[in-house]
Amino acid sequence: MTKSNELIDGDYFLADRAAWFTVDGFSVRIHTADEGIIVDIYRLNEETQESIAGTYAFYSELDTDNGLDQ
Numbered sequence: 001m002t003k004s005n006e007l008i009d010g011d012y013f014l015a016d017r018a019a020w021f022t023v024d025g026f027s028v029r030i031h032t033a034d035e036g037i038i039v040d041i042y043r044l045n046e047e048t049q050e051s052i053a054g055t056y057a058f059y060s061e062l063d064t065d066n067g068l069d070q
Helices: none
Strands: 018-023 026-032 036-043 053-058
Touching: none
Parallel strands: none
Antiparallel strands: 018 026, 026 036, 036 053
């Protein structure tokens, strides 16, 4: 993963249903599932270990008028 100072508060779109981000000393994985999205946070360089935090959101929680794009 490459560090870039040019990417500040931009809009990003998942092209392959998943993406990794390096943020300070963390690795953050955002990925989609059949039911919604999942965010997992790992210690940097410990991505094969258990995540230290995570959350999820279901598509059913979205207002379909707000651009649900599956």
